[in-house]
Amino acid sequence: xxxxxxxxxxxxxxxxxxxxxxxxxxxxxxxxxxxxxxxxxxxxxxxxxxxxxxxxxxxxxxxxxxxxxxxxxxxxxxxxxxxxxxxxxxxxxxxxxxxxxxxxxxxxxxxxxxxxxxxxxxxxxxxxxxxxxxxxxxxxxxxxxxxxxxxxxxxxxxxxxxxxxxxxxxxxxxxxxxxxxxxxxxxxxxxxxxxxxxxxxxxxxxxxxxxxxxxxxxxxxxxxxxxxxxxxxxxxxxxxxxxxxxxxxxxxxxxxxxx
Amino acid sequence: xxxxxxxxxxxxxxxxxxxxxxxxxxxxxxxxxxxxxxxxxxxxxxxxxxxxxxxxxxxxxxxxxxxxxxxxxxxxxxxxxxxxxxxxxxxxxxxxxxxxxxxxxxxxxxxxxxxxxxxxxxxxxxxxxxxxxxxxxxxxxxxxxxxxxxxxxxxxxxxxxxxxxxxxxxxxxxxxxxxxxxxxxxxxxxxxxxxxxxxxxxxxxxxxxxxxxxxxxxxxxxxxxxxxxxxxxxxxxxxxxxxxxxxxxxxxxxxxxxxxxxxxxxxxxxxxxxxxxxxxxxxxxxxxxxxxxxxxxxxxxxxxxxxxxxxxxxxxxxxxxxxxxxxxxxxxxxxxxxxxxxxxxxxxxxxxxxxxxxxxxxxxxxxxxxxxxxxxxxxxxxxxxxxxxxxxxxxxxxxxxxxxxxxxxxxxxxxxxxxxxxxxxxxxx
Numbered sequence: 001x002x003x004x005x006x007x008x009x010x011x012x013x014x015x016x017x018x019x020x021x022x023x024x025x026x027x028x029x030x031x032x033x034x035x036x037x038x039x040x041x042x043x044x045x046x047x048x049x050x051x052x053x054x055x056x057x058x059x060x061x062x063x064x065x066x067x068x069x070x071x072x073x074x075x076x077x078x079x080x081x082x083x084x085x086x087x088x089x090x091x092x093x094x095x096x097x098x099x100x101x102x103x104x105x106x107x108x109x110x111x112x113x114x115x116x117x118x119x120x121x122x123x124x125x126x127x128x129x130x131x132x133x134x135x136x137x138x139x140x141x142x143x144x145x146x147x148x149x150x151x152x153x154x155x156x157x158x159x160x161x162x163x164x165x166x167x168x169x170x171x172x173x174x175x176x177x178x179x180x181x182x183x184x185x186x187x188x189x190x191x192x193x194x195x196x197x198x199x200x201x202x203x204x205x206x207x208x209x210x211x212x213x214x215x216x217x218x219x220x221x222x223x224x225x226x227x228x229x230x231x232x233x234x235x236x237x238x239x240x241x242x243x244x245x246x247x248x249x250x251x252x253x254x255x256x257x258x259x
Numbered sequence: 260x261x262x263x264x265x266x267x268x269x270x271x272x273x274x275x276x277x278x279x280x281x282x283x284x285x286x287x288x289x290x291x292x293x294x295x296x297x298x299x300x301x302x303x304x305x306x307x308x309x310x311x312x313x314x315x316x317x318x319x320x321x322x323x324x325x326x327x328x329x330x331x332x333x334x335x336x337x338x339x340x341x342x343x344x345x346x347x348x349x350x351x352x353x354x355x356x357x358x359x360x361x362x363x364x365x366x367x368x369x370x371x372x373x374x375x376x377x378x379x380x381x382x383x384x385x386x387x388x389x390x391x392x393x394x395x396x397x398x399x400x401x402x403x404x405x406x407x408x409x410x411x412x413x414x415x416x417x418x419x420x421x422x423x424x425x426x427x428x429x430x431x432x433x434x435x436x437x438x439x440x441x442x443x444x445x446x447x448x449x450x451x452x453x454x455x456x457x458x459x460x461x462x463x464x465x466x467x468x469x470x471x472x473x474x475x476x477x478x479x480x481x482x483x484x485x486x487x488x489x490x491x492x493x494x495x496x497x498x499x500x501x502x503x504x505x506x507x508x509x510x511x512x513x514x515x516x517x518x519x520x521x522x523x524x525x526x527x528x529x530x531x532x533x534x535x536x537x538x539x540x541x542x543x544x545x546x547x548x549x550x551x552x553x554x555x556x557x558x559x560x561x562x563x564x565x566x567x568x569x570x571x572x573x574x575x576x577x578x579x580x581x582x583x584x585x586x587x588x589x590x591x592x593x594x595x596x597x598x599x600x601x602x603x604x605x606x607x608x609x610x611x612x613x614x615x616x617x618x619x620x621x622x623x624x625x626x627x628x629x630x631x632x633x634x635x636x637x638x639x640x641x642x643x644x645x646x647x648x649x650x651x652x653x654x655x656x657x658x659x660x661x662x663x664x665x666x667x668x669x670x671x672x673x674x675x676x677x678x679x680x681x682x683x684x685x686x687x688x
Contacts, residue, residue, distance in 0.1 A: 013276065014298070015297075015298040015300060016323075017320050017321060017322050017323040018322070018323045018324060018673075019320075019322075019323020019324070019326070019416040019417060020323065020416075021323075022323050022324060022416060023416060025367065025371060026401075026405060026415055026416070028398040028399065028401055028402040028405070029398075029402070031384075031398065032384070032387060032394070032398075035384040035387075040382075040384060044269055044270075044271045044272075045271070045272065045273075046271075046272065046371065046372075046382050046383070046384070047271055047272065047381050047382030047384070047385075048271035048272060048381050048382065048661075048664065049381035049382060049385070050271075062298075065298045065299075065300070066298045069298060094320075095300075095305070095317060095320045096300040096301065096305070098305045099301060099305065102304075104301075106304075107301040107304035107305070108299070108301065108304075110301070110303060110304035110307070111299070111301050111302075111303050111304050112299070112507055112514070113505075113506075113507045113514075114507045117507060118299050120298065120299055140320065140417060141323060141414075141416040141417055196414070197414075199413040199414060199419055200413070200419050200427075202413070203413050203419060203420045203426075203427045203428040204427045204428045204590070205419065205420075205422075205427040205428075208316065208419075210417070235310075238309065238310065238313070242316075243320065
């Protein structure tokens with residue numbers, strides 16, 4: 001029997017910092033094994049060799065912010081059998097989605113002396129707003145272990161899985177003292193999806209929500225508690241306007257506190 | 260053959276999105292454009308109205324490859340605005356985490372991004388089939404750098420622990436100890452890397468650059484020092500705006516910097532090495548002398564050797580810090596918000612990264628300016644290509660294109676930083 005062909009892997013970048021695709025190169029112990037199990041067919045950060053599609057698995061990093069990218073994502077989708085978005089930019093619009101609450105023309109004037117040269121959309125939007133996404137990995141950045149697990153699941157025909165409960169559960173399991181209860185620190189852990197390893201509270205700081213909203217988050221209750229601790233409204237707005245500012249639950253909560 | 264175009268639509272093995280377009284007319288290079296078309300993300304504008312304490316976390320997201328550089332430049336600039344100074348063990352820990360980022364970023368560039376060009380491979384995975392030991396060494400070295408960043412920062416990409424004033428949590432002596440064992444292996448691997456890099460084939464190509472880097476009275480530079488050049492520049496970081504200007508070219512979403520009245524300048528490993536050779540550790544100096552032109556090196560292709568030398572130094576420095584470390588009483592200096600303007604400049608793996616912030620009396624950011632290393636090197640990259648191409652125009656187009664790409668990768672351009680991916684078009688008709 002002829003040897004089965006290796007599945008083709010492609011990595012695509014939209015508006016982002018490159019950190020999530022770097023996570024693949026940061027799998028120092030697994031990288032060569034991944035390259036043995038899959039054909040790295042399109043991964044520009046790592047290789048100038050480009051193999052034509054279709055691709056069995058596409059990892060998509062970044063958000064859609066330009067008319068050109070809004071077209072390009074459809075080409076990527078058409079060339080991909082399974083599309084996995086990686087990171088907060090791809091799943092929620094990223095930090096650059098802070099523009100969605102402002103006038104982008106004004107922003108361009110602040111940064112660029114000749115804003116007419118800049119072609120950009122008014123909003124930074126997640127990939128799922130444009131095309132069907134098969135699975136998403138959250139995080140700013142994604143967790144390497146979750147990425148390796150997703151690749152293993154894909155290669156072995158298992159269903160991809162990532163837990164959707166809150167950071168608090170993981171934080172308790174690590175045996176941390178709650179930073180909100182003990183220090184009154186404004187922690188987003190109760191409403192944020194797990195996956196990071198609860199690292200912020202483990203380092204004595206409140207969670208800043210880089211994995212985005214957990215399933216059924218009670219953001220209103222959390223803001224109320226912060227209010228009782230004396231947090232001014234403008235700070236409540238900033239708390240929810242981080243790396244997942246445009247994720248539905250966080251967006252609604254921040255808007256509710258804006259005058 | 261009258262004129263032709265060399266085009267690279269999507270430059271590979273760089274961080275971010277860029278392209279190269281070269282037009283050749285009558286066998287002369289008519290135009291070189293290193294095009295950055297990374298989508299604009301408007302960081303400086305988005306920072307307005309944010310609290311100073313959010314500065315390092317938000318600006319880290321400009322670049323997933325060198326988040327520590329962003330966190331350090333932001334922290335130092337904001338501390339300058341707030342009128343505080345971070346010294347003692349906290350300062351040493353900042354240098355240690357920066358050593359981690361240099362080791363990680365340099366190992367990535369040397370082995371995974373740059374070496375394949377010299378050895379004729381499309382990528383490190385193909386290279387690994389013929390040079391397994393070298394690629395494994397590179398990955399292990401990279402991992403050691405990441406282990407330092409992870410221990411001190413919480414994770415390797417977008418660390419959560421560094422902050423304005425210091426850290427949220429500082430490690431115990433015992434926690435640092437396992438790193439020392441790893442770093443001793445790392446230092447040997449880095450010395451082997453210098454030998455590996457030295458035997459690569461280098462084109463005969465040198466230019467009289469203006470090198471700009473930080474210079475510190477006693478140390479190889481990371482976070483502090485004066486900005487100096489080999490052409491007489493010697494200024495405080497706060498004078499950056501008086502001496503450097505950014506222009507906005509129509510083909511780019513990145514701003515390009517130049518030294519006012521002098522033109523293009525060169526930042527990064529080669530600049531640091533030429534201006535600070537005497538500040539390298541004895542071991543790094545010895546390794547350098549055996550491998551590269553020392554104490555001066557003006558061949559940008561040999562930057563791969565210089566990165567290796569800096570990796571030796573970073574391992575040495577990290578070991579020194581760990582040996583002398585005594586935990587501080589407080590993880591961070593206490594801060595009272597106040598209005599003011601502050602400047603910070605630190606040595607990212609790719610070169611100087613300048614930040615300036617103005618704060619209001621509540622500690623909210625009123626104004627921010629960020630000048631990343633790649634936007635400073637953009638002009639030099641184009642100039643290098645103009646000088647590099649004329650002797651090579653007889654080459655077949657695919658070979659010529661690859662050599663142009665390699666010349667760009669000499670700078671380890673981080674396009675996400677300068678906002679931004681690379682396409683090469685060589686126009687010949």
